[in-house]
Amino acid sequence: MKINLYDTIAAISTPAGEGGISVLRLSGENAFPFTEKVFRRDSSGIKKIDLLNTATHTIHFGYIFDNSENNDLIDEVLISVFKSPNSYTGENVIEISSHGGFYIAQKILSVLINAGARNAEPGEFTKRAFLNGRIDLSQAEAVADLIKAKTDSAHSSSIKQLEGALSEFAHRTRQEIINITSLVELELDFAEEGLEFVKADDIKAMILDLKHKLIRITESYIAGKVIRDGVNLVIAGKPNSGKSSLFNYLLNKNRAIVSPVAGTTRDYIEENIIINGVLFNLIDTAGLRSSEDEIESEGIRRSFGKIDEADMILYLTDSAEDERSVNEDISYFESNFDKDKSVHVFSKCDLKKIISDKGTGISLLNEDTLDNLKRIMSDKVKSSFIPFSKDEIVLTNLRHKFCLENVIRSLDDALKSLEDKMSGEFISVDLRNALNHLGEITGEVTNDTILNNIFMNFCIGK
């Protein structure tokens, strides 16, 4: 995406479809004159507005006309005026609130394009905010995450990042690396005179300390991924064990076919659901057994595929079966499933008096047992994937994780150079590499490819 910071871009910022209002946004050097061409204060189209002499952060009622054709009246609108540098992009910005309706918004957009504006690319408003120094890159990325947030925790981690928590951390770390670098360079200056200002061991200890802090943060990415994208939770078990019934119950809708015939579910089904603040991608699968049926066998193969990829598994054993089958199923579960990520569930416990103490009993006829299962599910996610306190930074973005891993790699290089008693110049080069990688997080160090990849994923109008 080539960007000319001086042209004026326009886009509809609200989603397509009918709604109370639609908002269009214009940003750039000519945002004011282009608006003046098409906006009038009265419905007869006579009274113009002088935006340069209008106070910033004010709202004005008026009308949009199609000046390209017969000066047709398009809509009654409100325009909000934001003067550079106090706007989202840092440039002159006009926001037009029209009646909600895709046709009207499209029509106003085409009028603005006729007036001289250009259609904005995805994320271009936010990209300008970054290029104009209003926000750094990690904050721009937080804007995209904030829009996509589906749960409380996804929201709170992205709003924290937007407020600059990650940027602050990057700046603090940067300062620490600079301090270490200057100690190394000081050492370098005096080395010839045989003065050892700071012992190599001390420098090593400082780098190690920093490295451990960074490792802790990169480890938080798993939590971040769970917070952002949800936990892949597979419901598995023998045919007829009640998987689809549980799936439907958790979703609170009859999504999957339930029947007493073993082998009902063939292909897997996925749905999103939030349980106790945790986002789950629930996957109902075909019951596991050896089957002669070609289609069922393919379904079972897919079940195993999903089990392999799962973050978490609910394995259902039908407790209404006879004791031998139940015991066999328990051994099957115990020898084939990873304890850390699986929960053993005994289904249909209304049909059985004694429930094995090896798992959690549930019955669709008993709400308490299901609430208990939900609590076990969300607690397990919180303890295994999100063992971070509210104040800690949680990485939610893979790009940030890669940058930090590169920082750690450069710190390792520095440690190795120290170990090998290399001269200070080498150590200093390693530390400077670490600084560069760190700068990629906030965008102090960046290139077009990185920027394009980031903003490509935004919606148009943001």
Ligand SMILES: Nc1nc2c(ncn2[C@@H]2O[C@H](COP(=O)(O)OP(=O)(O)OP(=O)(O)O)[C@@H](O)[C@H]2O)c(=O)[nH]1
């Ligand atoms: N009594 C009782 N019956 C249940 C319970 N849960 C499920 N069932 C019944 O068990 C039968 C099988 O349920 P499904 O949910 O279709 O089982 P499944 O594991 O999805 O079966 P497949 O798709 O064939 O692998 C149905 O007749 C359900 O009504 C329960 O808690 N109590």
Ligand SMILES: [Mg+2]
């Ligand atoms: Mg089923």
